[in-house]
Amino acid sequence: MNRPPTFDESWHRVEDRRVCLRPGVEIFPQRFRGMRWYVVQDSLGNRFFRIRPPAYRFICELERSGTVGGAWERSLKNSPEEAPGQGEVVQLLSQLHQSGLLRSDLGGDVTALFEAQQKEQRRQVTAQWANLFFLRIPLINPDRFLQRTLPAVGWxxxxxxxxxxxxxLVLGVKAVAENWQQFRAESGGLLGAANLPWLYAAIIVIKGLHEYGHGYFCRKFGGEVPQMGIMLLLFNPLPYVDASSSWAFREKSKRALVGAAGMIVEILLASVAAIVWANTREGIEHAIAYNVIIIASVGTLLFNLNPLLRFDGYHILSDLLEVPNLQSRASRTALYLLEKYVFRVPNTANPAETRVETFWLTFYFVASFIYRILLLVGILLLVSGWFFIIGILLAIGFFVLWLVVPVFKAIKYLLTSPRLEGRRHVAAAICLGLVMVLGAAISLVPMPSHFRANGVIRSDPFARVYAGSAGDLVEMLVPSGTVVVEGQPLVRMVSFDLDQEIKLLQLDLRRLETLKRDALETDPVRHLSLQEYQQALVVRQQKLADQKASLLVRAPVAGRWISPELGTVVGATLQRGTELGVVQGEEKFYMAAVVRQAEVARLFGGNIQKTGVKVRGQEAKTLAVSDLQAIPADHPGENGRQNSNQPQAQGVAGMDAGRQAMSSEPFFEVRAFLVPDSTCMLVHGQQGIARLDLPWEPLLSQWLRSLRQLFQRNYRV
Known part of the structure; x- marks a missing residue:
């Protein structure tokens, strides 16, 4: 890392000034990563600043020397290798002055201090409202309450x-593990309308105890907790406390414990709730305990422990790595790389100590930025799915905070940053060129385009076999797993009731013949009515004959007969429509996927260049596709027509087009017929994914189409 220059052109402005730290500012040592540092604490504003030993020695010399120049010369004389350069001194004094920590020989110190405090307050308010979705509203000072109640909970x-x-914790985990199936089953009603009030109440109470955990741990180790209030997390009110005084603790273990205190409390609550939940039955106590388990365990692990968000996990990681202000330091490291290697700014100082630290700070900056974007987009989609208007307002807010504000800050940096002196025009030209190149790349340069669809592997032919009539299963004529031909008998059933009904019907027909002969000579009108009645009996006889024939169940198509459980119910009475098994082919397979009409129009417009299918569990192999077909989802299709035309005597219901659900928007079933491959085993019902390569097009066109489809799918816009 290059050492900054010793001399600075702004030195004459401060050289003859008499300055020192104002009363109430304290400095005490700490060790970070095996090196000694000093923490400057502003007791009045409850703020903390970290400085290096050379800067600390210079501040000490300010107390002994008459002027800034004299203090610098004494520092240079005492430690010429470590003494800060003039530029570093100017920067240090500027930061301390802007924070209202210096007292100088200039008139109006009190006025300057008051103005500095007002400026800091305005800065905090501006920062709060700029971060609108994480707005903090201070309410009370809980420090005295924590002091009075600490003896009761401090033990x-x-x-x-x-x-x-x-x-x-062990008992809680044991309780959940022993009742795991029930625990999973109850998760289905977590977001139900009846449970939402209890869930929200649990969140408020748990997060309140979470924040008091931070406060009590901080107070236990000697820190102050000057502020408690409400944080509007995406307009959802949650409590918070200011435990930043823990930054002054010398032991990093204590700082880490204060950061983890909230999660310690939540895990304790989750453990107790798990014990209560396992020992209660359905009721309010049971439901509340389940809500507490979910909020205090899953929510804690996903959000509070995640170091990519500025919650507890972030502060714990910062303390364990001994890198205060991890996020801002990562941002400064990324800015350093931009200035040094893109803008070519000379004499730039790297905030990182080593190359390894530079790498992981840059990685943290990129990872946290991407994660926050994905999290906010996910929250936006979730909220807009429930409340469309609120979702639109959130989208506008995100657009302003994550696009308009950063662009404004970038322009301000290019126009006013003193670090770009002499390179400002070059930096502006580079930024403009990068924006133009990036815009041209995403809007003009064709890029690979493809369409993916999840589906199910189906054999062709495939038919389910059902009992065509109620009866007793007496014999499986063909064992399960046998290859059969179309029409081959599979199962034999008998029905005593059906046989008796057929016999009674035959007797009725014989009696009717006798009545007809007698009426033919004596009563012609009655003869006509008996003849009509006979025709109805004949129709009934034919229907019963069909039902009897269906007791001998035949294969509707050629393929392998699969019915592994049917042999266990031989002798049992089966109702009409009971599924007996399936017959599926083994030589021809296709993958069926449901696709919206708009996508089908794009796919089947002669644009498909290549199609491949991967089967779940065998992703290493891509199967080729011989043909693609699109069938309206509310249309029975060829197989449906064929199966529905099979005689009911065969006991085949097929795909029963009459019972298919009609979609509220037009969908198509896309069938990709697969080319057989001996290295890939296909079974009916497997999950698969098809990838269709389309003509290349710019990324902007692809993104706009995906966004439009998202709005059409979720919001019907």
Missing amino acids: LISKLGLVIWLLL
């Missing part, structure tokens, strides 16, 4: 408390 922050915490 838990000890080795005994750790033993109790671990014991409850």
Whole structure:
């Protein structure tokens, strides 16, 4: 890392000034990553700043020397290798002055201090409202309450408390593990309308105790908790406390414990709730306990422990790595790389200590930025799915915060940053060129385009075999797994009731013949009515004959007969429509996927260049496709027509087009017929994914189409 220059052109402005730290500012040492640092604490504003030992020694010299120049010369004389350069001194004094921590020989110190405090307050308010979706509203000072109640709960922050915490954790995990199936089953009603009030109440109470956990741990180790209030997390009110005084703790273990205190409390609550849940039946207590388990365990692990968000996990990681202000330091490192390697700004200082630290700070900056974008987009889609108007307002807010504001800051940086002196025009030209190149790349340069669709592998032919009539299963004529031909008998059933009804019908027909002969000579009108009645009996006889024939169930198509469970129910009575098994082919397969009409028009407009299908579990092999077909989803299709025309005597219901659900928007079933491959085993019902390569087109066109489809699918816009 290059050392900044010793001399600075702005030195004459401060050289003869008499300055020192104002009363109330304290400095104490800390060790970060094996090196000594000093923390400057502003007790009045509850703010903390970290400085290096050379800067600390210079501040000490300010107390002894008459002027800034004299203090710098003494520092240079005492430690010529480590003494700060004039530019570093100017920057240090500027930061301390802007923060209202210096007292100088200039008139109006009190006025300047008051103005500095007002400026800091305005900066905090502006920062809060700029971060509208994470707005903090301070309400009370809980420090006195925490002091008074600490003796009652402080004993838990000890080795005994750790033993109790671990014991409850083990019991809680055991309770959930022993009732895991029930635990999973109850998750289906978590977001139900009846449970939402209890869920929200659990969130408020748990997060309140979470924040008090931070406060008590901080107070236990000697820190102050000057502020508690409400944080509007995406307009959802949640409590928060200011435990930033823990930054002054010398032991990083204590700082990390304060950061983890909220999660420690939540895990404790989740453990107790798990024990209560496992020992109660359905009711309010049971439901509340389940809500507490979910919020205090899953929510804690996904959000509070995640270091990519500025919650507890972030501060714990910062303390363990001994890198204060991790996010801002990562941002400064990314800015350093931009200035050094893109703008070619000379004498830029790297905030990182080593190349390895430069790499992982840059990685953290990129990862946290991408994760926050994905999280916000996910929240936006979730909220807009429930409340469309609120979703639109959130989208506008995200657009302003994540596009308009950063662009404004970037323009301000290019126009006013003193670090770009001498390179400002070059930096502006480079930025403009990058924007133009990026815009041209995404809007003009064709890029690979493809369409993916999830589907199900089906054999062709395939038919389900049903009992055509109620009866007793007496014999499986063909064992399961046998290859059969179309029309081959599979199962034989008998029905005593059906046989008796057929016999009674035959007797009725004989009696009717006798009545007809007698009426032919004596009563011609009655003869005509008996003749009509006879025709109805004949129709009934034919229907019963068909039902009897269906008791001998035949294969509707050629293929392999599969019915592994049917042999266990031989002798049992089966109702009409009971599924007996399936017959499926083994030589021809296709993947069926449901696709919207708009996509079908684009796919089948002569644009498909290549199609491949991957089967779940065998992703290493891509199967070729011999043919593609699109069938309206509410249309029975060829197979449906064929199966529905099979005689009911065969006991085949096929795909029963009459029972298919009609979609509210036009969908198509796309069938991709697969080319057989001996290295890939295909079974009816497997999951697969098809990829259709389309003509190349610019990324902007692809993104706009995806966005339009998203709005059409979710919001009917």
